[in-house]
Amino acid sequence: MSHEQFELLSNQAVVGCAVFYFAALLAHVAEWAAARTVPVAVPVGVGASGGGDDTEVVEESTAKRDRFARLGVIATVVAAGLHLLAVVTRGLAADPIRVPWGNMYEFTLTATCVVTIGYLLLYRKYSLTWLSPIVTGFVLVILMADALLLYDPVVRLPDALESPWLVIHVIAAIIATGAFTIGGMASALYLVKARWLDRSGEERPQRAGFRGAVAAMFRNYLARLPELTQLDRFAYRVHAFAFPIWTFAALIAGPIWAQAAWGRYWGWDPKEVWAFITWVVYAAYLHARATAGWKGRAAAIIAIIGLATLWFNFVGINFFFGANSQHSYA
Amino acid sequence: MSEGTDTTYGEDRNRAHEVAPLAPREFGRWAWRQLTSMRTALILLFLLALGAVPGSVVPQESVDSLAAARWRDQHETLAPIYEKLGLFSVYDSPWFSAIYILLMISLVGCILPRTKIYLTAMRARPPKTPRNLARLPEYRTFTTEADPEAVLDRARQVLSGYRVDRHEGSVAAERGYLREAGNLLFHVSVVIVLIGFAVGSLFGFRGGVIVVTGGTFANTVSQYDEFDPGTLFDAGGLTPFSFSVTDFDVTFATEGREAGMASDFSAALDYVATPGGETRSARIEVNHPLTIDGTKVFLIGHGYAPDITVRDADGEVVFSGPVVFLPEDTTFRSLGVIKVPDASPQQLGFRGEFYPTAGFSMETGPVTVFPEAKQPLLSLQVFVGDLGLDDGVPQSVYALDTDEMEPVKRADGRDFRVDLSLGELNFTGDPITDTVTLPDGLGSITFNGVEKFVKLQVSRDPVDWLALTGVSLALLGLLGSLFIRPRRVWVAARREQGRTVVEVAGLDRSSGGDLADEIEGLVAQLEDRAHMEDGR
Numbered sequence: 001m002s003h004e005q006f007e008l009l010s011n012q013a014v015v016g017c018a019v020f021y022f023a024a025l026l027a028h029v030a031e032w033a034a035a036r037t038v039p040v041a042v043p044v045g046v047g048a049s050g051g052g053d054d055t056e057v058v059e060e061s062t063a064k065r066d067r068f069a070r071l072g073v074i075a076t077v078v079a080a081g082l083h084l085l086a087v088v089t090r091g092l093a094a095d096p097i098r099v100p101w102g103n104m105y106e107f108t109l110t111a112t113c114v115v116t117i118g119y120l121l122l123y124r125k126y127s128l129t130w131l132s133p134i135v136t137g138f139v140l141v142i143l144m145a146d147a148l149l150l151y152d153p154v155v156r157l158p159d160a161l162e163s164p165w166l167v168i169h170v171i172a173a174i175i176a177t178g179a180f181t182i183g184g185m186a187s188a189l190y191l192v193k194a195r196w197l198d199r200s201g202e203e204r205p206q207r208a209g210f211r212g213a214v215a216a217m218f219r220n221y222l223a224r225l226p227e228l229t230q231l232d233r234f235a236y237r238v239h240a241f242a243f244p245i246w247t248f249a250a251l252i253a254g255p256i257w258a259q260a261a262w263g264r265y266w267g268w269d270p271k272e273v274w275a276f277i278t279w280v281v282y283a284a285y286l287h288a289r290a291t292a293g294w295k296g297r298a299a300a301i302i303a304i305i306g307l308a309t310l311w312f313n314f315v316g317i318n319f320f321f322g323a324n325s326q327h328s329y330a
Numbered sequence: 331m332s333e334g335t336d337t338t339y340g341e342d343r344n345r346a347h348e349v350a351p352l353a354p355r356e357f358g359r360w361a362w363r364q365l366t367s368m369r370t371a372l373i374l375l376f377l378l379a380l381g382a383v384p385g386s387v388v389p390q391e392s393v394d395s396l397a398a399a400r401w402r403d404q405h406e407t408l409a410p411i412y413e414k415l416g417l418f419s420v421y422d423s424p425w426f427s428a429i430y431i432l433l434m435i436s437l438v439g440c441i442l443p444r445t446k447i448y449l450t451a452m453r454a455r456p457p458k459t460p461r462n463l464a465r466l467p468e469y470r471t472f473t474t475e476a477d478p479e480a481v482l483d484r485a486r487q488v489l490s491g492y493r494v495d496r497h498e499g500s501v502a503a504e505r506g507y508l509r510e511a512g513n514l515l516f517h518v519s520v521v522i523v524l525i526g527f528a529v530g531s532l533f534g535f536r537g538g539v540i541v542v543t544g545g546t547f548a549n550t551v552s553q554y555d556e557f558d559p560g561t562l563f564d565a566g567g568l569t570p571f572s573f574s575v576t577d578f579d580v581t582f583a584t585e586g587r588e589a590g591m592a593s594d595f596s597a598a599l600d601y602v603a604t605p606g607g608e609t610r611s612a613r614i615e616v617n618h619p620l621t622i623d624g625t626k627v628f629l630i631g632h633g634y635a636p637d638i639t640v641r642d643a644d645g646e647v648v649f650s651g652p653v654v655f656l657p658e659d660t661t662f663r664s665l666g667v668i669k670v671p672d673a674s675p676q677q678l679g680f681r682g683e684f685y686p687t688a689g690f691s692m693e694t695g696p697v698t699v700f701p702e703a704k705q706p707l708l709s710l711q712v713f714v715g716d717l718g719l720d721d722g723v724p725q726s727v728y729a730l731d732t733d734e735m736e737p738v739k740r741a742d743g744r745d746f747r748v749d750l751s752l753g754e755l756n757f758t759g760d761p762i763t764d765t766v767t768l769p770d771g772l773g774s775i776t777f778n779g780v781e782k783f784v785k786l787q788v789s790r791d792p793v794d795w796l797a798l799t800g801v802s803l804a805l806l807g808l809l810g811s812l813f814i815r816p817r818r819v820w821v822a823a824r825r826e827q828g829r830t831v832v833e834v835a836g837l838d839r840s841s842g843g844d845l846a847d848e849i850e851g852l853v854a855q856l857e858d859r860a861h862m863e864d865g866r
Contacts, residue, residue, distance in 0.1 A: 155588045159595055159616040233844075240812040244805055252801050261617050263628035263787040264536065265797065266527075268393055268421050270386035280379040284372055286812075291368045309379075317386065 007093035007154050013086035014109070014147055020079035021140040027072035028133040033213070034064045035220040069129055073120075076136060080120060083113045083143075093154040101170040102157050104318060108146040112139045114178030122182075126234055130225050134185050165257035172249030177310060179242035180282070184307035186235035187300040189225055194297055196222045232296060236289060239303060243282050250275040274313035281306040365432065366439030374433040381429050385420035388412060392419055392558070434524060441517050448510050456495050456504035459820045463835035466820075468849045471833045472857055478823035478830050481856060485821040488855045492819065500822035509840065512810020519804035526797030534791040535559040535568075541575045542635045542652045542783045543597075548572035549625070549788065569623045569790070573601035576611075578632060578782045582702045590661065590701050597629050597784045624790060631785030633657045633664055636684055636708055637778040640670045643771045648672040652781040655684040656728055661698040662686045667730040668710070669717050673773060677717045680748065680775070681730045682710030690757035703780045708750040710775075712738040712768060738769060750777035815840045819852065832856060 001009070087110050091100035100106045119135045122128055157166070225231065254275065255265035266272060285302040288294035294302075364370055389397035398418050402409040416423030463469060474481065478499065485501045486494050492503035537554040541547050549568050551557055559565065577598040583591045596615045602608070603622050614620045619628040635652035642648050648670055655666030668680040687700035688707030696709055715735030718725065725731060738746040746769060751762040765776040816839040823832045834853050838845040 155591065156583075156593070158591070159593050163617045244808050244812065247801075247805050247808060252798070252805065255801075256798070257617075259794070260619065261628075262630060263619065263626060263789050265791075265794065268385055268390060273382050273386040277379045277382050280375050280382075284375040284379075287368060287372055287375070291372065293369070294372065 001092075003093050003095045003097075003154070006089045010086045010089035010093055013082045013089060014143065017079040017082035017086060018140060018143055018147075020075045020082060021136050021143065024072045024075035024079060025133060025136040025140055027068050027075060028136060029217075031065050031068035031072060031129075032133065032221045033217050034068060035217075035224065069132070072132055072136070073123065076116065076132070077120060079136075080113070080116045083109075083116060087113050090154065094156055096156070098157055099167050099170070101166065101174070102155070102161060103150075103152050104314070105146055105150040105152050107170070107174065107314070108142065108150060111174050111177045111181075112142050112146070114175055115139055115181050118178055118182055122238075130189070130221070131182075131185060133221075134189070135182070138181075138185070160261055163257060163260065165253060165260065169249055169253040169257050172245050172253055176242045176246035176249055177314070179238055179245070180307055180310055183235050183238035183242060184304055186231055186238065187303035187307075190228060190231040190235060190300045191297065191304070193222055193225050193231065194228055194300075197228070228296070232289075232300070235300065235303060239282065239285060243286065246279060246282065250279055270317050271313060274309060274317055278306055278309045278313060281309055362439065365436050368440075371433065371436045371440065374429060374436060377429045378433060381420070381426050384417050388417045388420070390419060390421070392422070395556075430524070434521065437517055437521060441514060441521075444510070445514055448514060451510070452507055456493055456502040456818060458495075459497055459500040459502050459822055460835075463820055463822055463833045466835040466837055468836040468838075468845050469833070470835075470849055470853045471831065472853065473826075473829045473831050474857065476830055478825055481823040481830060481832055482821060485852075485856060488852060489819060489821075499824055500820060503819045503821075504817070506814050506816025506839070508810055509814040509816045510811075512807045512812075512814060515807030516804050516811055517807075519800045519807055522800030523797050523804065526793055526800050529793045530560070530791040530797065532560045532562045533793075534789065535563045536787065536789040538630075538785065538787050540654050540783050540785050542654065542781050543575050543578050544781065545783075546572060546574040547786075554788075569603075569625045570605055571601055571603050571622045571625070572605075573599045573627075575784055576600055578784050580632060580782075582700070592660075592701060595629060595632060597632075597786075599627070624792075626789055628787040628789070629784055630787050631657075633662065633783055633785070634684055634686060634703055634706075635781040635783045636666075636706070637781055638668055639776045639778055640668070640673065640678065640773060641776070642674050642773040648674070648773070652783075654727075654783050660701065662701040663698045665728075667728060669719070669727075669730070671717055671719055676714045676772075677735075678768075678772060679713040679715075679717055679730045679732070679735055680710040681713065681732075682708065682748075684708050686780075688751070688755060688757075696757075705755065706752055706777075706780050707755060707762065708748070708777055710748040710750075712746055712748055712772075714738055714770075714772060738772065740769070748775055750775065752777060752779065817845055817848070819849070821852075821856070 087100055087106075090106055090109065091098055094100075094102070101110060115135060116139055119128060119131060226234070250272075254272070258267065258272075259265045281302060285299055285306055288299040288302050389401045391398045402413075402418075405412075412418060416425065420426055460466065464471075482496065482499075482501050486496065489501070489503045492505040493507070494501060494503045535558065537551075537557040539547055539554050547553055549571050551559075551565050551568070575597055579594065579596050579598075580592050581594045583589055583593070594615075596613050599612050599614060599620060600609050601612060601620070601622060603610070612620045614627060614629045616629055619626045621627075633654065633656060635654045637652045638649065639647060640649040649668070649672065653666055653668050655664035657664045664684040664686075666682070666684060668678075670678040670680075683696070685696055685698045685707040686703040687698060687705045689697050689699035691697070696707055713730065713732055713735040715732075718731040718734055740746045748766045748768075749762045750764055750766060752764055755762040764778070765774055767774045818837045818839065820835050821832065823830055825831075834849055834856070836845045836849045
């Protein structure tokens with residue numbers, strides 16, 4: 001196949017995987033809509049870290065739900081395969097062939113792929129059914145935005161990127177970004193659930209019709225989220241996995257490459273500044289989790305701030321301060 | 331002092347009423363405790379993150395001094411305020427330093443006592459089996475026919491990787507002693523990194539120089555265009571090498587969607603490591619610097635230097651040589667100035683653009699259609715008067731000070747422009763030649779050809795390995811502190827009504843462990859073996 005054909009194939013694979021992500025999202029929404037209303041017991045001991053069973057889960061017939069859940073996961077697996085194909089063919093489309101991490105479009109394409117694959121790998125071990133609608137919806141939206149707003153035709157790499165460190169530095173950054181994103185989702189759900197638990201004692205009028213049905217779906221979803229302690233632990237584990245990788249990408253591989261390419265390890269380039277800020281915020285998250293008074297909710301908020309700085313570094317810096325940055329291509 | 335100080339201190343103060351309310355020793359102890367608390371460390375971390383932000387928004391003196399100067403010109407009211415706040419050099423500013431020095435002190439204040447505690451804890455035996463195991467977070471119990479002693483012996487075998495103590499009727503085990511070591515290593519390494527940076531910036535230097543192909547460079551301070559030494563850098567300690575740039579190659583893609591993209595930059599250098607030494611050749615490329623005796627030479631940019639000759643009215647050469655024009659964008663439209671102090675009757679100055687491959691339309695005027703110098707065009711404005719070179723104020727070679735100069739006018743009163751090409755470009759009907767005679771008997775200017783220049787960065791960091799070693803150790807420590815899971819496990823077995831009751835309990839001492847699985851596994855193994863024993 002010629003390079004042009006590979007490029008076409010890559011673009012088609014992106015469209016294909018978007019279709020499957022959409023199908024997966026629909027299946028997961030149906031899964032939560034099919035769930036019967038669970039009577040929620042008044043939470044016992046609602047604390048930031050929430051001890052014991054917060055809600056009483058009533059046994060119900062789950063066959064319909066499980067079928068939708070399985071469909072959703074199968075669609076996600078197909079989507080992930082197409083997604084990976086899109087990434088690989090993107091690299092094959094360049095002449096000479098290269099790793100597909102030369103610009104924002106390619107970086108986003110790969111990072112979203114990492115999010116999906118990470119989610120699928122952890123799905124069984126941590127029973128991530130609750131994360132499915134979030135991951136599929138998120139990846140779908142980001143992928144669409146990527147294709148519509150950031151698309152760039154394949155070109156060869158500029159000289160500055162012709163280095164083995166491209167592979168090392170960027171793959172580490174991409175994996176860390178994907179993992180932080182999954183961790184951030186768990187932290188965000190933690191906050192949503194904690195707030196919901198706080199307010200669940202209040203009496204609220206039952207809404208009727210479609211809005212009522214949507215509200216009921218959200219209620220069911222929130223009720224079936226894992227306990228706060230479990231959400232917190234899952235978030236922590238993913239962050240603990242991502243943090244050393246980010247350390248390596250931003251503070252070891254990056255400086256070594258910068259030394260070879262630009263003659264300095266660290267130059268306070270805007271991209272470097274924000275990578276450092278992200279690192280500091282996640283360091284604060286790890287400390288907060290071990291500090292009385294910061295555990296739970298405060299730590300989750302810090303994790304989300306960290307994720308915001310990470311994405312801002314990727315999107316904001318490129319669009320607003322790109323002219324000054326030596327990282328203008330990424 | 332605020333009312334919110336902690337209670338123990340408050341009691342001390344009440345007891346010691348006759349002592350001054352702010353007894354220095356007590357205040358010191360209070361301040362130290364506050365500073366080294368985790369809460370303070372967290373706040374300092376946030377301040378550090380926040381403090382780093384302005385440096386990415388405001389152009390930094392040390393990163394891009396040209397951008398910083400431009401910003402100052404554009405914001406006349408804000409610039410002095412920003413200057414006072416140190417916003418043009420955030421990372422050297424007193425307030426930023428204050429944050430990270432406080433953080434360092436906080437860090438050391440955290441490391442020292444923890445190291446002391448760890449040194450004892452490291453050798454400690456697992457704590458004795460608690461009386462009531464059922465109260466621990468993880469607890470299982472089962473009964474078996476096997477002898478209690480045999481069960482405990484097996485537990486001891488199964489708990490490999492644990493530090494195990496055998497007690498009367500029970501086994502106490504603990505593992506994960508290295509977690510705290512990893513934690514301490516990480517924090518010590520952060521200090522090493524900061525020391526590495528500090529030493530490097532004190533004793534190292536970084537310089538930039540532009541060399542036209544064919545030109546030479548000797549490693550002395552005066553030869554640099556910009557030179558940024560560390561505070562304790564000894565200029566006499568510069569490695570006495572010299573080199574000449576013999577050639578510079580760059581390939582521009584000529585077709586397809588990559589057309590105009592530059593690649594495969596490489597510069598050939600002939601260098602002499604020490605005066606009188608042998609000449610060696612080397613090629614440097616982006617990502618492949620040349621190291622001479624610990625000093626590194628990097629290729630970081632390139633551009634064009636048109637070769638110009640200026641003659642006076644009598645035909646005497648008053649200026650000749652290549653002049654560096656700095657590229658403005660990826661099309662290599664470049665800006666530059668030519669200063670001719672020896673011109674007569676008055677000094678001459680030229681300022682204008684260089685187009686490597688020129689195109690022209692009535693709407694846009696001259697433009698670059700391709701970055702390679704295939705059809706070069708120089709378009710210059712001419713000034714006459716005093717260049718201001720004798721004022722004693724150092725001037726940039728890339729800027730023309732026109733305060734004491736007048737633009738040269740044409741007969742119709744419009745500015746006189748000099749357009750020069752190497753061939754006979756012809757855009758508007760007037761052919762553009764390589765020589766133009768200036769009006770009013772000012773002489774003539776000739777465009778002889780185009781040379782290339784390379785922008786090189788020369789730098790030396792005597793301890794660059796220190797910061798990197800520090801970061802690598804930090805990563806190692808980090809992995810240890812995140813993934814080593816310290817936990818305690820106890821197994822107790824006692825005889826009760828003819829059967830052996832086995833109790834297994836565990837305590838996870840990290841914040842992310844899943845002890846339940848491990849205890850299940852341990853129970854399964856004990857039961858399994860116990861059953862095998864039963865069957866025998």
